Amino acid sequence: MKVEMICTGEEVLLGQIIDTNAAWVAAKLMDVGVELSRRVTVGDRMEDLISVFRERSQFADVIIVNGGLGPTTDDMSALAMAKAKQESLVESSLWRERLESWYADNNRIMPQSNLKQAMLPESAILVDNPVGTACGFRVKFNRAWLFFTPGVPFEMKQMINEQFIPFIQDELGAKSATSINKLLTIGQGESSLQDQLSSLVLPEGIELGYRSSMPYIDVKIFARGQAAINCIDAVTDDVKKNLGNVVVSDTHASLAEEIHHCLSHSGLSLSVAESCTGGMIASQLIDFPGSSGYLQHGLVTYSNESKVKLLGVKPQTLDDHGAVSIKTVEEMAEGVRTLLDSDYAIATSGIAGPDGGTETKPVGTVAIALAVKNGGIHSQMLTFPVKKRQMIRAASTAIAFDMLRRALLDSAVIVDYPFFSRNPK
Structure with a gap:
């Protein structure tokens, strides 16, 4: 299965904020054996959004679209998806009721602009957001399912955990054909780590990777296919023995x-x-x-x-x-x-x-x-x-x-x- 991600927002594109959502999604998917194959960042411009939806939907099986579901005029994801499919936006009565109830329960008056968050492409299937006002949705377009999530990190994470991962596992049959072990290291550079590990003979289907987040460097052991997965723990032990004191954890990120x-x-x-x-x-x-x-x-x-x-x-x-x-x-x-x-x-x-x-x-x-x-x-x-x-x-x-x-x-x-x-x- 080919899974991609489209991240939206001018502030992300221009580097005004760091896109931690994409990094979190990639790591979360890898934990369940799914590799993110491509990530695209696009600004809040209607034609660019329509173009990227049309293009990537012809190549990916599943696309996570993050951001652009808010109530303001620069939140364009739902309308762009509708235009890409040449269909109308329609109001989700279920989500409108949810919005009205949420504001009533919190003794607040709902701004008229929030009703925009209940407008979804005609063919969309609503995806619940139990912790925010922006519902998610998924749409089948060309080859791909596009799965739309809010940009707010804690809302997005809950939706990925509770909605997206079960969706790809149950409905699309995505099973864990890959596995990854990570070793946290300090006190040695990426190139030196690679040189030190270059003499290891790796079984077929296993590769080493490196990610720098100074002062740490992660050494990643990837296994693709069941035969490689069966060998990954033994390979990890070999890597740890080879690196010695620079390995400081095999279970935690810091x-x-x-x-x-x-x-x-x-x-x-x-x-x-x-x-x-x-x-x-x-x-x-x-x-x-x-x-x-x-x-x-x-x-x-x-x-x-x-x-x-x-x-x-x-x-x-x-x-x-x-x-x-x-x-x-x-x-x-x-x-x-x-x-x-x-x-x-x-x-x-x-x-x-x-x-x-x-x-x-x-x-x-x-x-x-x-x-x-x-x-x-x-x-x-x-x-x-x-x-x-x-x-x-x-x-x-x-x-x-x-x-x-x-x-x-x-x-x-x-x-x-x-x-x-x-x-x-």
């Missing part, structure tokens, strides 16, 4: 998610003291519901004074070693850990740039410490090759999480990452 999974319901606690990362460590954990079960507190101790007064860092330590030093982050980590007697504590201090570097401590130099209750302190100072402030902070956060992950697994906390230079203490 180390923050990995840490959250490890600490949730563990009964263990964590505290954080951040300087150069500026709250990024705590923020990434707080993105996940339930993080309050283990994250006791996060302090951004950016100034030397705050390090001394809040964390108990000795002024002499700062004078002798500087804020970016092993000694300082060790005292930061132990200081924040003892505030509430946490089981673990992370501390970071570094030079994120673009200024502030020296010959001995250039921009990208970061010290990280992990304090473990009754287990001492693990620390290291790294120099990251990138000089962009956000990337230095993100890489520092990832390494800090990996140190904690390794401690939780009772593995060596300090390891070498090929692209990150570890400085001697």
Whole structure:
């Protein structure tokens, strides 16, 4: 089955917003064994919409159309589809009743413009939207079924999960003929990963792919066909053994998610003291519901004074070693850990740039410490090759999480990452 996606909207086409919907859809379909073969982005222009519907419907079996179902004049998807099929828009009495009930239940007066959302192409089959005012619909045109979804992410995701995936599986017989495993890596580039894995002999039907989302790179193991699917776990194990320490998860999309999974319901606690990362460590954990079960507190101790007064860092330590030093982050980590007697504590201090570097401590130099209750302190100072402030902070956060992950697994906390230079203490 050939599945494509058409993304609509001037703001998407012009790069004013990042099209996260398309990335989510592609990943979701791959999870159920369906590969997205093409994606087209088109602006809010009637002739362009009609043209792309006519063109792609001759080649695809199923097309997901995302966006353009709102009540305003620039929401043109339904009318463009009707024009492409040379048919009229007709009002869905069912959806009009749903709209009127929704506004009445919320004690609001429905704007007249919302009635536009009940106007569908004559041949359309309504697709329910239980969390919004824009219904979806599907239409058969030429070779393809076109499946229209709202642009609002949480509405689109619910429709894909509850309506689209059952539709292609049940009605079109789309079965999982493909599978994918993903390995999350840090500390090595795409080309180096590929070079390192080039010697592996892969069974027929299995391919490797790479996706960069710095500081992470996903190594993807694709299997097409049942024979290849039967081999995918063994191949994944071979890839993991080949890459070694750079593989940091085989189940989660980030180390923050990995840490959250490890600490949730563990009964263990964590505290954080951040300087150069500026709250990024705590923020990434707080993105996940339930993080309050283990994250006791996060302090951004950016100034030397705050390090001394809040964390108990000795002024002499700062004078002798500087804020970016092993000694300082060790005292930061132990200081924040003892505030509430946490089981673990992370501390970071570094030079994120673009200024502030020296010959001995250039921009990208970061010290990280992990304090473990009754287990001492693990620390290291790294120099990251990138000089962009956000990337230095993100890489520092990832390494800090990996140190904690390794401690939780009772593995060596300090390891070498090929692209990150570890400085001697």
